[in-house]
Amino acid sequence: MSHYPDYSLLELASVREGDSVGATLANSVAYAQHAEMLGFKRLWLAEHHNMEGISSSATSVLIGHIAGKTQNIRVGSGGVMLPNHPPLVIAEQFGTLESIYPGRIDLGLGRAPGTDPITARALRRDGLGAEQFPEDVAQLQSLLAPLRAGQPVKAIPGAGTNVPVWLLGSSLYSAQLAAMRGLPYSFAGHFAPRLYREALKVYRDNFQPSEQLKHPYAVLAIPAVPADSVEEAEYLATTSYQRILSLFKGQPLWLKPPVASMDGLWSAGEEATVKDFLGLQVLGDAAAIKGQLNQLLASVEVDELMFTVDIYDPEKRRHALDILQDTRQG
Template structure:
């Protein structure tokens, strides 16, 4: 049986600017809907010149208005940046406008640096109340507000499904305790994947939201018609990642970037992309089948480091064909 396959759209801002990024997200969603992908998620990031999904709920609304059946959501909203009531209102609005199509993944990281955290007016201690904030948010959606006299309009009784996101054991334990589905960010933080999933499945407590544990695992993929093309796209992605994370905004030649990749800092950056299906459709299929077993996953969510829109679409098209998504749908 083919596992459901979904997409994490990184909403990359390329040379054509932010408006082009939004058009590319709509284009990808429309094609992904046709190809059989289950859902597309967007992540909340702030003060990042390469990512356009900072106003996450607004982008979800825009893409939802241009699609009809594919599920859309946040992967995720960094809840400590917001009040639970505001998020309940935003996603209650989305669910009311697009019933049965909206997901809400929740994380506790700031999604930004310390200066940006201050600009967001975020309390540095706000992450400590993340479990309570998740429960407050869930109560708004279920019409059982934890604050007397306060309800989310829209939001009340919309039952928007919640997902706990994580890259450590904390999220696994929380998702298990609350009886919620768990999505592990193994596409950029692979270290704790197996331990986190094992703990989540072992400790899971059935709830009104979910009777049995459900794991979504993140994985990178670059698929092309030839192995050489996929390898070339991956090399470009690695160079771009190391330039961003190690190069501190400097300009480098390709030869200099390759030297950076070989450095200890570069190797650490590369390890973030440890789980990656790179190659032809057959190679990608074999890799994802293996990864799904390793991750003990019920669903995979795929991110790609391809930024050029034609190659990005082709990668997701080939992957859908390789995984027989149309037949599974």
């Protein structure tokens, strides 16, 4: 590593059990403002549908809301699930966002639907889905590029805004496509830790410079549970464990309060599956997390780390960002 990576955040706008979406989004704004004050580089919002407990389905609306309540932090999608949307609609939405908040908007694109097949059909008119992802990405890029003579379909606003397009992935597919197209790449290590080394290596090894990007630029998303002590972090992490367990059981994904022990809540097999899912999680106080990050960064080259922080108490969640920021010092 030639330099320590920048820090960013991925936000799912997770709803605490019994809380309202309004309260959740107010907490997301306070979280973004705190991250901005600490110097975090960007905050991205995920797109999920039909998931009780996650309120980031109208991703571009939330990006505008958070960009409007902050000054400098970049705000974007982590990501827009392109199979769900006509590229023209996304070009118009992000062209509008870029026009309101110039130089601050990122358009991260994923090729999964971010939901179940029935909901995917409810979102998309023609069921073309992921097979046409490369074409959709190319179409979107051309809609955000300067207008060409005789161009029949124009994104207004959108054309000429050149909103930076990112590719997101949890396998080698998007790493190859991002490298080929000369786009920045973000790997979803927060839920798919297995292939992160291979994907980031494929991306760097095959990168072709483009108008948007001369050198490869890679982000790795990982889960983090920062606290003032390792013991407190272990306690706070049970919120995340309960949530991933609910995911595997097909239950609602409300953020639940931490528990003193997970005994009785999961079987040995379930515990192994959850811990595997969170394989890249960093946990503890600043010193512990710094050690874990150094170990991670010794084996992989990334320009930026993007943290997901599933902590139940909004104040402790904001404080977790102070602790993360401390790991960059010294």
